[in-house]
Amino acid sequence: MTKSTQRFFEARPESVGQARSFTSEALADWGLPDRAEDIRLCVSELATNALIHATAPGHGFLVKLDADEEAVRMEVHDSRRRHPEARQAADTDTSGRGLILVNALADGWGVQDRTPSGKIVWSCFKAAGGTTA
Numbered sequence: 001m002t003k004s005t006q007r008f009f010e011a012r013p014e015s016v017g018q019a020r021s022f023t024s025e026a027l028a029d030w031g032l033p034d035r036a037e038d039i040r041l042c043v044s045e046l047a048t049n050a051l052i053h054a055t056a057p058g059h060g061f062l063v064k065l066d067a068d069e070e071a072v073r074m075e076v077h078d079s080r081r082r083h084p085e086a087r088q089a090a091d092t093d094t095s096g097r098g099l100i101l102v103n104a105l106a107d108g109w110g111v112q113d114r115t116p117s118g119k120i121v122w123s124c125f126k127a128a129g130g131t132t133a
Helices: 014-029 036-054 098-105
Strands: 001-007 061-067 071-078 108-113 117-125
Touching: 001 014, 014 061, 014 117, 036 061, 036 071, 036 098, 036 117, 098 108, 098 117
Parallel strands: none
Antiparallel strands: 001 061, 061 071, 071 117, 108 117
16 A cells, blocks of 8 residues: 655755654654654755755745655655756765765665656655565
8 A cells, every 4th residue: 555645845944854854754654664764864865955956936845755565755846957966075075965875875766857847856765675666
């Protein structure tokens, strides 16, 4: 059985923490604690990217979660088409590691354009015993 939930967040710094809490609550309600910390960290990174780099003035971002017996898919929808790029941050940089973390923690991730504007940055997490992402 597939489970799905989504929530819109305003473009405010406190929305990143709210997105983490939303994600934790949904995964707990669904009885999916196995990858919860990885998913929370990734939603935090992707929500931060949306907030800083990808929300047009007056727009926020949407977090969507879908889960079945094999995997959890987490999406962050934003209002800009510019695709994020993973980069190697210098030791002295205070930012720039988010997509490297997502790449390390998720079983897959990517970006797809959204009609009529914006994009979806998604990541998938295999459930315990799952075979596909």
